[in-house]
Amino acid sequence: xxxxxxxxxxxxxxxxxxxxxxxxxxxxxxxxxxxxxxxxxxxxxxxxxxxxxxxxxxxxxxxxxxxxxxxxxxxxxxxxxxxxxxxxxxxxxxxxxxxxxxxxxxxxxxxxxxxxxxxxxxxxxxxxxxxxxxxxxxxxxxxxxxxxxxxxxxxxxxxxxxxxxxxxxxxxxxxxxxxxxxxxxxxxxxxxxxxxxxxxxxxxxxxxxxxxxxxxxxxxxxxxxxxxxxxxxxxxxxxxxxxxxxxxxxxxxxxxxxxxxxxxxxxxxxxxxxxxxxxxxxxxxxxxxxxxxxxxxxxxxxxxxxxxxxxxxxxxxxxxxxxx
Amino acid sequence: xxxxxxxxxxxxxxxxxxxxxxxxxxxxxxxxxxxxxxxxxxxxxxxxxxxxxxxxxxxxxxxxxxxxxxxxxxxxxxxxxxxxxxxxxxxxxxxxxxxxxxxxxxxxxxxxxxxxxxxxxxxxxxxxxxxxxxxxxxxxxxxxxxx
Numbered sequence: 001x002x003x004x005x006x007x008x009x010x011x012x013x014x015x016x017x018x019x020x021x022x023x024x025x026x027x028x029x030x031x032x033x034x035x036x037x038x039x040x041x042x043x044x045x046x047x048x049x050x051x052x053x054x055x056x057x058x059x060x061x062x063x064x065x066x067x068x069x070x071x072x073x074x075x076x077x078x079x080x081x082x083x084x085x086x087x088x089x090x091x092x093x094x095x096x097x098x099x100x101x102x103x104x105x106x107x108x109x110x111x112x113x114x115x116x117x118x119x120x121x122x123x124x125x126x127x128x129x130x131x132x133x134x135x136x137x138x139x140x141x142x143x144x145x146x147x148x149x150x151x152x153x154x155x156x157x158x159x160x161x162x163x164x165x166x167x168x169x170x171x172x173x174x175x176x177x178x179x180x181x182x183x184x185x186x187x188x189x190x191x192x193x194x195x196x197x198x199x200x201x202x203x204x205x206x207x208x209x210x211x212x213x214x215x216x217x218x219x220x221x222x223x224x225x226x227x228x229x230x231x232x233x234x235x236x237x238x239x240x241x242x243x244x245x246x247x248x249x250x251x252x253x254x255x256x257x258x259x260x261x262x263x264x265x266x267x268x269x270x271x272x273x274x275x276x277x278x279x280x281x282x283x284x285x286x287x288x289x290x291x292x293x294x295x296x297x298x299x300x301x302x303x304x305x306x307x308x309x310x311x312x313x314x315x316x317x318x319x320x321x322x323x324x
Numbered sequence: 325x326x327x328x329x330x331x332x333x334x335x336x337x338x339x340x341x342x343x344x345x346x347x348x349x350x351x352x353x354x355x356x357x358x359x360x361x362x363x364x365x366x367x368x369x370x371x372x373x374x375x376x377x378x379x380x381x382x383x384x385x386x387x388x389x390x391x392x393x394x395x396x397x398x399x400x401x402x403x404x405x406x407x408x409x410x411x412x413x414x415x416x417x418x419x420x421x422x423x424x425x426x427x428x429x430x431x432x433x434x435x436x437x438x439x440x441x442x443x444x445x446x447x448x449x450x451x452x453x454x455x456x457x458x459x460x461x462x463x464x465x466x467x468x469x470x471x
Contacts, residue, residue, distance in 0.1 A: 258461040
């Protein structure tokens with residue numbers, strides 16, 4: 001037992017240290033180059049940036065899985081804060097990164113009946129419509145306003161991550177009329193209990209209203225929205241935690257699609273940023289899943305919170321022109 | 325023991341299968357076209373090495389410009405105008421991106437007949453509305469103002 005723990009520690013700890021060092025090193029490198037006099041052409045060869053982006057997103061992919069967050073929420077503030085790319089392109093890439101992650105996870109979650117189509121479809125209609133509005137607002141706002149709002153949102157997410165409780169099996173005394181008429185309910189096999197769990201939801205109208213706000217924020221900042229989806233589905237509407245997490249992940253594939261089209265049509269998508277980021281995050285996530293299978297490093301969650309706190313402050317101070 | 329009650333519905337399975345195949349196809353295409361782009365095998369509308377350069381009269385390099393300034397500076401069409409440039413190395417990548425972004429519409433269209441057959445009227449309406457919303461977003465009709 002102790003030997004196994006030590007063995008696991010030997011595998012995980014170096015990976016964590018390498019990850020932290022990699023993020024720190026590229027952040028320092030990236031910020032140094034980003035604040036170079038803008039009138040001069042970049043002294044760094046063009047291929048360095050996609051390569052650095054790939055390394056950073058690979059590390060972010062690992063951290064996202066271990067920290068239990070989506071890739072988009074880490075990607076936008078970190079790449080937006082420390083790379084020379086305009087926040088428009090970063091948000092466009094952030095949406096596509098979150099979309100690719102959701103598309104990759106969606107099929108498995110749907111087949112295992114953990115992501116529920118009956119729960120997703122009404123919610124997605126609201127969130128994806130709102131995300132279009134969010135994307136249009138976000139692209140119309142000035143970059144410093146976007147950065148201030150993004151920073152404030154990230155700090156709010158930090159607060160949610162640090163304080164919000166989760167409930168494995170919330171009690172739903174009585175499904176509301178709307179969820180009953182839409183037949184939002186399901187049954188899934190809970191292996192940890194060795195039994196089938198029936199679930200339904202309540203407070204659907206309030207939940208749907210909140211998804212208007214979530215959709216707007218997802219479109220405006222290109223963050224994905226798992227950080228907000230899960231608390232609403234789980235704590236407010238009363239879906240079991242597993243159903244909430246899986247449905248949230250699948251939902252992003254619809255919400256982010258609508259916003260991604262707006263960014264694509266407005267020319268706010270650069271393949272040079274998008275492709276290395278998608279590949280980096282996806283490969284990182286695969287490595288993260290393997291590490292997660294060996295250990296559950298709770299400290300990682302706090303490291304991710306720390307990283308988000310730093311990135312959120314960076315965005316806020318950049319927007320306020322205190323830390324350019 | 326797990327039983328039929330815990331199994332995913334017919335439409336959920338169909339949706340998952342299309343999503344799975346489309347995702348891998350789009351992703352593979354994205355990687356292949358990106359290799360073509362960075363290798364220079366096809367000429368690009370905007371050569372990749374130009375992105376980090378600062379044009380005359382500007383204070384920032386192309387990739388630090390706002391999207392609308394970038395489009396103006398490099399004469400890049402918005403909306404579906406990129407399809408006219410799809411033969412170029414950089415815009416070739418947009419095919420994979422558009423496939424990934426368009427998959428959800430395809431999935432909804434695939435489950436619609438099942439929902440109609442099941443006479444699941446509320447979900448038929450929801451699915452039609454969702455296709456309309458996504459088609460509107462994809463159409464390029466929506467313009468962002470305020471610049």
